[in-house]
Amino acid sequence: MTRLLEVENLSKSYAGVQAVKGVSFGLDRGEILALIGPNGAGKSTCFNMLNGQIRPDSGAIRIDGDPTLGLPPRAVWRKGVGRTFQITATFGSMTVRENVQVALLSHTKALRRFWGYGGAADIAEADRLLALVGMEIHADRAAAELAYGDLKRLELAIALANEPKLLLMDEPTAGMAPKERIELMRLTAEIARREGIGVLFTEHDMDVVFEHADRMMVLSRGVLIAEGPPTEVRRDPQVQAIYLGEGLVYDSRHQDAPASGSTAQEAH
Amino acid sequence: MPIFLGPQSIVTPMQLVFVQFMTGLASAASLFLVASGLSIIFGVTRIVNFAHGAFYMLGAYVAYTLTEQLSGAIGFWFALLAAAVIVAALGCLLEMVLLRRIYHAPELFQLLATFGVTLMVEDLVLLIWGPEDLVGPRAPGMSGAVVMFGKYIPTYDLFLIALGPIVLVALWLLFHRTRWGVLVRAATHDRGMVAALGINQKWLFTGVFALGVFLAAIGGALQIPRDAVNHSMDLSIIVEAFVVVVIGGLGSTTGAFLAAILVSELNAFGILVFPKISLVLVFLVMAVVLVVRPWGFFGKPQPPQATAVGNTVRPWRPLNRTELTIAGGVVLVIALLPFVLGNYALTIGSEILIFTLFAASLHLLMTVGGLASFGHAAYFGLGAYGAAFAATAFGMPMVVAILAGPVLAAFGAAIVGWFAVSLSGVYFAMLTLAFAQIVWSIAFQWVDVTGGDNGILGIWPDAFASSPSGFFWMTLAFAVPALALLQMVIFSPFGFALRATRDSELRSESIGIDRKRTQWVAFVVAGAVAGLGGALFAFLKGSVFPDFMSISVSIDGLVMVLLGGIETVLGPIVGAIVFKALSIWLISQTDYSKLVLGLAIIAMVVAFPKGIVGTLADWRAKFDARRARKLAGGVATAAVAATVLGGVVGTATGTLTDAAATDTSHRNVAHRNASHQEIDR
Numbered sequence: 028m029t030r031l032l033e034v035e036n037l038s039k040s041y042a043g044v045q046a047v048k049g050v051s052f053g054l055d056r057g058e059i060l061a062l063i064g065p066n067g068a069g070k071s072t073c074f075n076m077l078n079g080q081i082r083p084d085s086g087a088i089r090i091d092g093d094p095t096l097g098l099p100p101r102a103v104w105r106k107g108v109g110r111t112f113q114i115t116a117t118f119g120s121m122t123v124r125e126n127v128q129v130a131l132l133s134h135t136k137a138l139r140r141f142w143g144y145g146g147a148a149d150i151a152e153a154d155r156l157l158a159l160v161g162m163e164i165h166a167d168r169a170a171a172e173l174a175y176g177d178l179k180r181l182e183l184a185i186a187l188a189n190e191p192k193l194l195l196m197d198e199p200t201a202g203m204a205p206k207e208r209i210e211l212m213r214l215t216a217e218i219a220r221r222e223g224i225g226v227l228f229t230e231h232d233m234d235v236v237f238e239h240a241d242r243m244m245v246l247s248r249g250v251l252i253a254e255g256p257p258t259e260v261r262r263d264p265q266v267q268a269i270y271l272g273e274g275l276v277y278d279s280r281h282q283d284a285p286a287s288g289s290t291a292q293e294a295h
Numbered sequence: 296m297p298i299f300l301g302p303q304s305i306v307t308p309m310q311l312v313f314v315q316f317m318t319g320l321a322s323a324a325s326l327f328l329v330a331s332g333l334s335i336i337f338g339v340t341r342i343v344n345f346a347h348g349a350f351y352m353l354g355a356y357v358a359y360t361l362t363e364q365l366s367g368a369i370g371f372w373f374a375l376l377a378a379a380v381i382v383a384a385l386g387c388l389l390e391m392v393l394l395r396r397i398y399h400a401p402e403l404f405q406l407l408a409t410f411g412v413t414l415m416v417e418d419l420v421l422l423i424w425g426p427e428d429l430v431g432p433r434a435p436g437m438s439g440a441v442v443m444f445g446k447y448i449p450t451y452d453l454f455l456i457a458l459g460p461i462v463l464v465a466l467w468l469l470f471h472r473t474r475w476g477v478l479v480r481a482a483t484h485d486r487g488m489v490a491a492l493g494i495n496q497k498w499l500f501t502g503v504f505a506l507g508v509f510l511a512a513i514g515g516a517l518q519i520p521r522d523a524v525n526h527s528m529d530l531s532i533i534v535e536a537f538v539v540v541v542i543g544g545l546g547s548t549t550g551a552f553l554a555a556i557l558v559s560e561l562n563a564f565g566i567l568v569f570p571k572i573s574l575v576l577v578f579l580v581m582a583v584v585l586v587v588r589p590w591g592f593f594g595k596p597q598p599p600q601a602t603a604v605g606n607t608v609r610p611w612r613p614l615n616r617t618e619l620t621i622a623g624g625v626v627l628v629i630a631l632l633p634f635v636l637g638n639y640a641l642t643i644g645s646e647i648l649i650f651t652l653f654a655a656s657l658h659l660l661m662t663v664g665g666l667a668s669f670g671h672a673a674y675f676g677l678g679a680y681g682a683a684f685a686a687t688a689f690g691m692p693m694v695v696a697i698l699a700g701p702v703l704a705a706f707g708a709a710i711v712g713w714f715a716v717s718l719s720g721v722y723f724a725m726l727t728l729a730f731a732q733i734v735w736s737i738a739f740q741w742v743d744v745t746g747g748d749n750g751i752l753g754i755w756p757d758a759f760a761s762s763p764s765g766f767f768w769m770t771l772a773f774a775v776p777a778l779a780l781l782q783m784v785i786f787s788p789f790g791f792a793l794r795a796t797r798d799s800e801l802r803s804e805s806i807g808i809d810r811k812r813t814q815w816v817a818f819v820v821a822g823a824v825a826g827l828g829g830a831l832f833a834f835l836k837g838s839v840f841p842d843f844m845s846i847s848v849s850i851d852g853l854v855m856v857l858l859g860g861i862e863t864v865l866g867p868i869v870g871a872i873v874f875k876a877l878s879i880w881l882i883s884q885t886d887y888s889k890l891v892l893g894l895a896i897i898a899m900v901v902a903f904p905k906g907i908v909g910t911l912a913d914w915r916a917k918f919d920a921r922r923a924r925k926l927a928g929g930v931a932t933a934a935v936a937a938t939v940l941g942g943v944v945g946t947a948t949g950t951l952t953d954a955a956a957t958d959t960s961h962r963n964v965a966h967r968n969a970s971h972q973e974i975d976r
């Protein structure tokens with residue numbers, strides 16, 4: 028049987044800057060794979076290529092054996108790929124529940140309907156997903172006024188709406204308190220194992236990585252330099268050289284949530 | 296512009312081409328001055344200054360007055376310069392008093408506020424200088440002409456032709472060789488950086504605005520030896536300047552220079568080569584540029600700064616049963632109006648009903664879809680012409696003709712929308728404006744079919760609708776279902792998808808929503824409903840004219856939506872009623888209705904950005920929150936109360952923040968947008 032996700036030789040450069048160079052890896056159903064690397068290593072670029080946001084310069088991506096290269100994000104999503112963004116993207120003018128409902132309506136291809144009240148559709152399923160991520164008490168609030176950590180949880184609920192096979196989570200816990208991080212990833216891992224969803228995530232908090240990842244990869248300047256079970260990777264001298272002396276736990280305090288629009292612009 | 300036909304009576308084609316070419320070049324100078332000012336202001340402040348044409352016109356008027364007072368060569372040139380300086384000082388004042396308050400507002404608000412300034416200036420000019428065209432003096436020492444290729448070319452034209460490149464070089468030196476200029480360029484490139492360098496951004500903005508206005512005013516002042524000064528100079532130049540800036544690229548002076556020449560030559564030769572489509576030509580070129588290269592020839596692709604309209608903090612919900620009953624009651628009362636109102640009032644009532652359709656259809660596009668169209672009148676007009684053709688040329692019965700209107704409008708919207716949804720923000724606004732001007736030009740110039748300026752007359756309603764009350768009822772019978780349909784669309788799954796594309800393109804595309812297709816469908820629906828309004832309007836007036844799709848009708852629509860409350864569902868209906876009623880009343884009360892209207896628009900944008908319905912909703916939310924808080928006092932533990940009230944209090948907090956200083960609320964909008972922006976590409 029083919030693997031859930033197969034990535035071969037993915038490369039992307041921006042105006043001379045080689046952001047990602049020849050990245051290849053695979054991911055199985057129910058497996059949780061962490062992608063780590065310093066800021067600017069090319070992690071977000073990888074995610075954006077995987078969901079069709081950015082077209083790679085070269086390489087191949089197969090999901091369940093289907094090549095997805097060149098498909099727009101919406102088509103990749105239809106193949107069962109949910110994603111969350113490093114800088115959250117939600118529908119600010121809608122309630123939390125409506126955010127999930129839109130995703131559910133899209134999943135059942137009901138968004139072309141001109142009749143019926145969209146806010147009355149799939150309420151039970153939306154509330155189930157919200158309860159899953161611990162957001163049920165916020166269901167009727169506007170997404171625009173949520174705290175950053177809550178937005179991250181909402182993103183997870185949205186990403187789960189199309190019963191994905193594969194979840195791509197770019198820094199899902201950035202901006203959260205340490206306790207919240209562990210909790211969110213525990214939740215994600217639990218759902219993933221139960222439903223057989225493959226998860227690829229990036230994370231700066233090594234405690235979270237060691238706790239939940241089955242396997243990890245290290246990206247440095249666009250190149251994968253190590254790959255394997257976390258306990259092995261942490262001993263890799265090349266990896267240790269990158270995170271010099273920090274015992275692989277580098278300071279997560281620098282990864283605070285963007286407080287306002289302007290800082291959000293700068294974060295990448 | 297008179298064309299000098301030269302010493303001999305026989306004109307060779309080459310000579311004609313040469314004369315036209317020189318005339319075009321001379322016109323390009325003023326256009327370049329105005330457009331470069333517009334472009335520089337946009338580059339730094341991100342404000343698309345609609346009032347730029349007004350400053351051009353003021354420059355001409357003030358120069359006229361000064362040249363009357365000052366004589367001699369020195370007096371003349373000093374007068375032109377002094378006029379520009381005076382107008383630039385006015386510009387400074389405007390920047391400090393008005394623009395500083397709205398830098399953080401959504402683009403649409405800025406455009407409308409500066410449009411309000413334009414309206415005011417138009418009436419002020421009328422008040423001060425009177426309605427007659429004023430003919431200024433010729434430039435001393437340049438009233439003659441020079442013979443070139445056997446043709447007379449006015450000396451003053453040659454002066455203007457030389458002036459263009461001189462100003463271009465001067466601006467280049469200013470921006471590359473002075474500290475201030477380098478700062479301005481830095482600010483154009485990256486606004487945050489200038490703030491980080493500790494430069495006083497406030498005064499940099501003021502200085503840039505003053506420079507831009509100076510350029511516009513001198514452009515106007517320089518026109519007085521060529522053309523009579525009149526009070527429609529502002530709109531004609533601003534539209535052309537927009538075209539130039541869009542073609543050349545927002546923020547690029549060189550782009551403005553070359554595009555000004557291109558546009559002026561197109562105008563000069565268009566009349567010669569394609570007299571039938573001369574008016575369309577320029578807009579056609581702009582539309583093509585926007586489609587092929589939206590950021591213009593010398594501009595750079597810009598990330599969206601802020602969405603065209605703000606997000607609401609109070610999520611929409613459809614009317615509940617009580618509210619629906621009230622709405623039904625209101626419709627019933629309106630239906631009974633013919634029994635109490637006179638004929639004149641009923642005719643106005645029909646017109647107001649028609650414009651609720653227009654405003655509500657624009658609202659679907661701009662509020663729900665986040666696409667502020669500056670050319671929505673095109674579909675209103677297409678609807679009117681569609682109905683007129685059906686009724687007069689094909690002799691269809693009235694009701695069929697009224698339905699033919701929306702069909703033609705939807706068809707037009709389908710074509711325009713196809714191109715327009717690729718763009719957003721200012722570019723979307725400009726492309727829709729360009730298409731509206733194209734449609735207007737066709738109606739104006741295709742005389743055989745449309746009757747041109749004379750329009751199509753004799754579109755009489757059937758007998759049952761020929762009385763004012765009959766027509767009112769018929770209009771109501773069309774308007775109510777159409778408005779109900781729009782409400783249904785807003786809350787339907789499609790409406791949610793549309794709002795999703797507005798809130799976050801990134802998120803909507805990554806949950807399977809096709810943004811372009813969704814917005815295109817909305818564009819067509821909005822066009823069709825506007826077209827229905829236009830068709831009814833044709834029968835109300837008994838005639839159709841190109842003016843039905845003029846820029847001012849498009850802007851009226853924007854003001855109606857804004858007045859009602861941009862972030863609300865019922866806003867456009869309330870806004871259309873209040874706006875239409877007020878402006879009809881104003882016109883009957885004062886000769887200076889534009890002055891009042893302009894002032895009202897500005898006041899609204901600055902002090903009242905949420906509009907009537909938005910403000911009412913705020914009050915109601917505050918009231919509800921207070922009541923809820925009182926109730927909560929009885930509940931035993933604070934923790935339980937907090938949980939129960941989480942939603943309500945949250946809403947109230949949002950409301951309170953927004954109710955603080957107005958520009959703070961604008962800033963909130965901008966921030967919210969920024970934090971939802973697609974940055975992580």
Ligand SMILES: Nc1ncnc2c1ncn2[C@@H]1O[C@H](COP(=O)(O)OP(=O)(O)O)[C@@H](O)[C@H]1O
Binds near residue numbers: 072
């Ligand atoms: N749109 C872009 N244009 C130019 N360079 C980019 C763009 N996006 C990312 N980069 C560059 O590519 C590299 C990788 O960025 P990114 O994938 O965001 O890294 P990470 O997510 O690991 O922090 C960085 O050097 C970054 O500056």
Ligand SMILES: [Mg+2]
Binds near residue numbers: 113
């Ligand atoms: Mg990243």
